[in-house]
Amino acid sequence: MKRVAITDVAEAAGVSRSTVSNYLNRPEILSPATSKRIARAIDELGFVPSDAARKISSGDTRTIGYVAFEFTNPFSGVIADAIERRAAENGRTVMIGNSAGSTSRQLEYLELFERKRVSGLIIATLDEIEPRLAEMRRRGTPSVITGRSATTPDQASVSAADSAGGYLAARHLLDIGRRRLAFVGGPFSVKQVSERFDGASRAVQEVSGASLTVLRADDRSMNAGFAAGVEMASRRDQLPDGVFAVNDMVGLGVVRGLTSFGIDVPRDVAVIGFDGDEIAAVSAIPLSTISTPGEAIGETAYDLLLSELGEPVRTFDSRQQIVDPELIVRASTAGDAADAHTLERPSSSGPLDTERPYS
Incomplete structure (x- = not known):
């Protein structure tokens, strides 16, 4: 018909x-x-x-667009849920796109949402996209970046303190006596990844005799973490005693890969992740993590976007908002073996081993 x-x-x-x-x-x-x-x-x-x-013809003044980073990571879902909930409270709707780690898909969604004439955008950006967002802002579409701090004062953003979180993760492993640390994640072109690694590097530099190696897991998934765990377990002569995974999904995969080959977690290798995903708390070996409040990030991003639209629901002291991470200790780094390690006091001149035998 x-x-x-x-x-x-x-x-x-x-x-x-x-x-x-x-x-x-x-x-x-x-x-x-x-x-x-x-x-x-x-x-x-x-x-x-x-x-x-x-x-x-008139512009969709009651709909905003949200471009997620990667929905394979539950953390993205927490942020999206918070944005949608705040939007519903405010009588708005949310159009969601998933870039899935692809720069080209991210740009396609920006173009789509602008053609749909949404009132504003929230984007978990992969790379330096602020010039493009500035063009859209001049054409009437404001935006808020999540996941990383904006580099220009006119661009609004909400981010976790990734470098501070990386420092907390490595410092925790060092504090329980671990000295041969490995960072599992990538690519380093993603600012969040590089900042978490930089924070971990700072912590390692504080402790004499500590080292930090890198094992790449560029798609930041549980499968990538599992492959990394298997590779570490197969090369026991270079087995680290502490692992900092770039996110909880990678961390859970690392634990599974290590334990599949008889490596005890945390006795042989302590593992800590990043994000604070709920699934990390209920895994077979609950994963220690650096928790960043995804709900707070989503709510703040939405409220900040309303301020950019001239409809403030709360007052912000800056266009760039930063949320602090928190260390959550669980079984993957706790236990008798961890307690048996002795803590060396930090040394500001300690060496940093940046060789990457697993890369």
């Missing part, structure tokens, strides 16, 4: 297509007689006005 179009209504009413459009969007400018003919045609044909068409 053919869907009735606006041109069918125009033909039946004996008016132009633009006159029907005016009837739907600006009826006050039409004469009563013209309005009556169009109303009769709509009723007889069973025409249903296209809400999408009206939004294209």
